Amino acid sequence: MRVALFVTCINDTLYPRTGRAVVTLLERLGVEVGFPAAQSCCGQPQFNTGYRHATEPLALRYARAFRDYEYVVVPSGSCAAMVRDNYPRLGEKAAAEGRGGALAEAAAEAVPKTYELTEFLVDVLRVTDVGAYYPHAVTYHPTCHGLRMLGLGDRPRALLSHVKGLELRELEGAQECCGFGGTFAVKNPAVSAAMGADKTRHIRETGAAAVCTVDNSCLMHIGGMLSRQGSTVRPVHIAEILAGTEGDVL
Amino acid sequence: MSVTDLGMPAFPAAAARATRDTRLRANLRHATHTIRDKRARAVGELADWAELRAAGRAIKDRTLRHLDHYLERLEEAVTAAGGRVHWAADAAEANRIVTRLVRATGEREVVKVKSMATQEIGLNEALAEAGISAYETDLAELIVQLGKDRPSHILVPAIHRNRSEIRDIFRSEMGDWGRPAPEGLTDRPGDLAEAARLHLREKFLRAKVGISGANFMVAETGTLVVVESEGNGRMCLTLPETLISVVGIEKVVPTWQDLEVFLQLLPRSSTAERMNPYTSMWTGTTDGDGPRTFHLVLLDNGRTDTLADTVGRQALRCIRCSACLNVCPVYERAGGHAYGSAYPGPIGAILTPQLRGTASELDASLPYASSLCGACYEVCPVAIDIPEVLVHLRERVVEGGRVTRRGVRTVIRPAKGHAAERAAMRAAAFAFDRPGVLRAGQRLAARTRRLHPRRLPGPGRAWTDTRDLPPVEAESFRDWWQRTRGGERGSGQEGAK
Known part of the structure; x- marks a missing residue:
């Protein structure tokens, strides 16, 4: 099984520990992980802000970078959704504009091999107990693109429920957006902050020590607000919880 | 940004x-x-909701694909049933047509049943300029109109008001428009509804002209459909001598069988009811029953x-x-x-x-x-x-x-005000397409991380006004991989290029 990690630009730059956690976790589960250095950004910030043409070289790069792999594991719901939902649209629009089929071919190649981390664990490796240990109360926020675009369903919760020592706390209004939304957070800062205020209040009310998601971009917003509020609730990517074992110093 | x-x-x-x-x-x-x-409960009751939804989508898509055909069928059917069809390319033309039709009756007042199309074109304002008073008869639209306010929701136009605000509006404004609010009006929903009922009853009984929109138009018979919850629609559609309906051209459905799908989808999605209380359907005019004159204004306005x-x-x-x-x-x-x-x-x-x-x-x-x-x-x-x-x-x-x-x-051309953003997005895409440039940027950010301000100047303030920035770690993931693994496959194995 040839498996590559698409770490995503935001994890690469701001949350390298999440990438390291995915490597630790997959290797513990017996998967040999590759990291092609030609990988970069999926293009979601450009695409979702309306810059479709600036996205195109990044989609071609993605397909090229992972050409030799059967599976691409992405520790981000929204980046995985970008590839799966929007790369085919890039291809369709380019073809309709008479610019050939290269993007459509890139999408056809990239889409079926791209898996969000919890999908890869549950659907491909067929594992929900990854032997993890995390002795804290945790609340889980299902991020919108993972929830509605990828349809992750209960995969993340199934994985968390098998983590030794972890107590899962229910989050009120869990399925409501946290207010990040990429450039939405700076284009509509007041509404974004109002949404984030409600989300972080619900998180604090759970009394959990950590809030967990499948997406660090949402956590950057949630964690940034919690930090500003002086809250001690820690934002943690699910990979970091699943990577820890009883042998680790937490 | x-x-x-x-x-x-x-x-x-x-x-x-x-x-x-x-x-x-x-x-x-x-x-x-x-x-x-x-809504979630009402939709959850139906085992075939997904199929209904797919059918609704398919019917609409098919109708829109052949819209010219169905609109002409509709026009024929409405005309054959005694109605008159008018075509309005834009808001101004629709307002001119309706104003002319009302003027021709000699009346200075009309009653209206809630209609999105007439709000879209600003019909009430156009009629007011022509000296014609248009009275909204939907409870929430009445609240909005009396409060000299604007609707803020498609279904519940006064959703931004609570009941004590509504009581205050009724008390201070109803008298200027007709029957005043009863003495000592409370903010109990029943009392507020009764005040509106008494106020509106006068309008219904006096009005000679009614104006409506329509939720659907059935092409095969020329039938228009309004669904509502208060009965005011039925009053407006049956009591006046002249009825003028202003409807967007996309509201046509080919047949009654198609309508059946939407009469299931709409109430559960909007008011969360299995069926709405009042569904009014009319086809042209009928002697001795309802309006004697019926005009249908088909609105394009960008559609x-x-x-x-x-x-x-x-x-x-x-x-x-x-x-x-x-x-x-x-x-x-x-x-x-x-x-x-x-x-x-x-x-x-x-x-x-x-x-x-x-x-x-x-x-x-x-x-x-x-x-x-x-x-x-x-x-x-x-x-x-x-x-x-x-x-x-x-x-x-x-x-x-x-x-x-x-x-x-x-x-x-692109809209104004996006030049800086466009430059930033293209620069980011440029860097992301050159991992060497990306890596240099990451290393610069990591080396200067102790100097990063807690609050950003300029456009970055939109982020840091309410959120702290994440700290940048000393080593990016790709540098960590390079340092600990070497090649692409890790552990010194030969990596694919």
């Missing part, structure tokens, strides 16, 4: 004001969450242009249920007025910039009035992929491109 450089576009500024209005926030939160939960756009046209499937508003986290905080049109919420954010274009600052800001969370698409009974259309329209705003305006294909 260019937003802070060049002044806030209309939606963000208006929405920011709304987020500071604690009473508005509380009213909206309570109302949207209540109806959102009820044909919208139909020409292969991605954006799905917005024309909309049946105005407002489920997307009730589930939208942005609408809940921003309120309906921030959207600056008759159509607020997610559907407004994709419909208004298509019907009106993206030339104004407000209209260009609407496609960005969403976090793309997708809750709207999930509840839409005709499966309009609102996030897809939002992103499509964002492209139109920042890159310009081909559009159809008044039937003519044209190329529009």
